[in-house]
Amino acid sequence: MDKKLPARPNLEHxxxxxxxxxxxxxxGDASAAQTFVEHLPAARNMTPAAIREAGFRLADAQxxxxxxxxxxxxxxxxxxxxxxxxxxGAWEFLDLEVEGTSMPASALSNSRILMDxxxxxxxSPEANxxxxxxxxxxxxxxxxxxxxxxxxxxxNWSYGIYELDGDDLKICLGLTGASRPTAFVTAPGTGHAxxxxxxxxxxxxxxxxxxxxxxxxxxxxxxxxxxxxxxxETAMLERLQGEWLPVQLIMxxxxxxxxxxxxxxxxxxxxxxxxIFGGQTMVHAKVRIDETQTPIxxxxxxxxxxxxxxxTYGILEWVGDEVRFCMAPAGKERPADFSAPSGSGRTFSxxxxx
Numbered sequence: 001m002d003k004k005l006p007a008r009p010n011l012e013h014x015x016x017x018x019x020x021x022x023x024x025x026x027x028g029d030a031s032a033a034q035t036f037v038e039h040l041p042a043a044r045n046m047t048p049a050a051i052r053e054a055g056f057r058l059a060d061a062q063x064x065x066x067x068x069x070x071x072x073x074x075x076x077x078x079x080x081x082x083x084x085x086x087x088x089g090a091w092e093f094l095d096l097e098v099e100g101t102s103m104p105a106s107a108l109s110n111s112r113i114l115m116d117x118x119x120x121x122x123x124s125p126e127a128n129x130x131x132x133x134x135x136x137x138x139x140x141x142x143x144x145x146x147x148x149x150x151x152x153x154x155x156n157w158s159y160g161i162y163e164l165d166g167d168d169l170k171i172c173l174g175l176t177g178a179s180r181p182t183a184f185v186t187a188p189g190t191g192h193a194x195x196x197x198x199x200x201x202x203x204x205x206x207x208x209x210x211x212x213x214x215x216x217x218x219x220x221x222x223x224x225x226x227x228x229x230x231x232x233e234t235a236m237l238e239r240l241q242g243e244w245l246p247v248q249l250i251m252x253x254x255x256x257x258x259x260x261x262x263x264x265x266x267x268x269x270x271x272x273x274x275x276i277f278g279g280q281t282m283v284h285a286k287v288r289i290d291e292t293q294t295p296i297x298x299x300x301x302x303x304x305x306x307x308x309x310x311x312t313y314g315i316l317e318w319v320g321d322e323v324r325f326c327m328a329p330a331g332k333e334r335p336a337d338f339s340a341p342s343g344s345g346r347t348f349s350x351x352x353x354x
Contacts, residue, residue, distance in 0.1 A: 004070050005118070008116060008117025009081045009084065009118075010081070011085075014081065018058060018061040018062040019061070021064065021065065025056065026052065028048075028052065033052065034048075035064055036060070039064040040063055042056075043056070043064075062074040065077070080137055083137050084135060085117075087169070088204060089200075090112055090205055091112060091113045091197040091199050092111075092197065092198050092199075093111050093112070093196070094196040094198050095195075096195050096196075097193065098193045099190055099279060103260075104259045104260075106257060106259050107259050107260045107263075110125050111123060111125070113197065114205035118132055118134060119208045121205075125256060126278070126280075126282070127151050127280075128150070129151035129153055130150035130151060130208070131147050131148040131149045132146075133145065135162070139161075141184075143160070143162075145157065146160070152282045152305045153280060156304065158173045158174055158175060159173070159174050159179070159180040160173035160181060167198060167199035168197070169195075169196075170184055172194045173192065175280065176281060177191065178192060224309065229286040229299075229301050230271070237271060240273075242354065243354040244265065244266040244323070244351035244353055245264075245354050246351055247261070247352055248261075249347070249350075250340045250347070250349075251340065251346075251348075252341075252345050253340065253344070254342075264277035272286055272287070273285055273286075273287050273300075275349075282305075283302075283305075284303045284304040285301055285302045285303055287301075289316075295317050295338075296315060296316050296317060297313070297314075298313075298325065299311055299312070300312045300314070300327065307329075310331070313328050313332070313334035313335075314327035314328060314334060314335060315336075315338070321352070322351060322352045324348070324349065325347075328344075328345065329345035329346070
């Protein structure tokens with residue numbers, strides 16, 4: 001069943017809801033009676049008058065609240081909420097393994113995960129990710145499902161397992177498109193990532209919006225004619241085909257540590273490109289190139305992430321057999337040079353063919 005809980009569920013608040021529901025039923029409230037009819041099997045097909053005379057107790061009201069929020073029983077709901085609250089705080093990476101390869105400790109020192117209720121934000125030099133997670137404590141090992149709302153993976157889901165022991169948290173995730181792991185191990189080609197985390201603070205973190213941003217009306221994506229991104233294969237496009245390895249990456253003034261460069265690559269198939277770091281898709285777009293401009297103009301029609309459906313503008317140039325890009329954020333003007341200073345939102349990247 002789909003869970004229908006508030007963003008930061010509180011067990012005492014849910015207990016109060018059950019008490020209020022029972023009180024409203026006894027006072028003759030029609031909507032309270034309807035809640036019993038819809039969500040309590042023992043009250044199904046009963047009239048409101050019969051429900052009021054049936055002598056239902058607080059445990060019955062709690063059961064109705066549990067079913068209304070997507071749980072089979074009140075103990076299941078209570079177990080879920082209590083476990084969810086145990087995630088709260090700031091978590092630092094002890095280690096990270098992606099498809100059998102361990103990330104260097106130096107690459108993790110500036111990354112952390114903040115959790116508040118079922119909302120999270122992952123902060124790292126490469127990018128920030130925000131979203132919602134749900135857990136299933138009835139499964140062994142426990143399941144965790146993650147919906148990304150903001151960041152390069154916006155709109156995507158990851159499915160995994162977790163083990164929470166006090167201030168120690170272990171999560172094994174299937175990266176976007178991969179299956180749910182069944183054990184806390186990774187191997188080449190699985191699309192699985194294993195995170196070992198240590199809680200650094202139990203305080204409720206500030207500014208973790210996650211899924212709350214979905215509540216605001218989204219601006220419609222601009223109407224883009226995809227045929228505009230279908231162009232004949234030129235010598236330039238042919239030259240960009242295949243896989244490329246990063247030489248340098250700077251995002252909004254922050255340069256990616258050289259130790260992390262080995263975990264990224266860029267691919268080009270036809271006029272479709274992907275940029276992937278640590279198993280996460282940072283860019284997925286159709287490409288349009290205008291070689292008549294100086295510098296050469298390159299446009300991305302984004303196929304995923306928060307900029308899906310939007311066009312981002314950039315430039316490219318060749319340095320011998322290597323290529324450099326500078327891309328503006330969605331909605332901003334094309335860069336005039338190959339720089340990505342702090343506050344610009346631009347991404348500069350330099351690549352060599354694999």
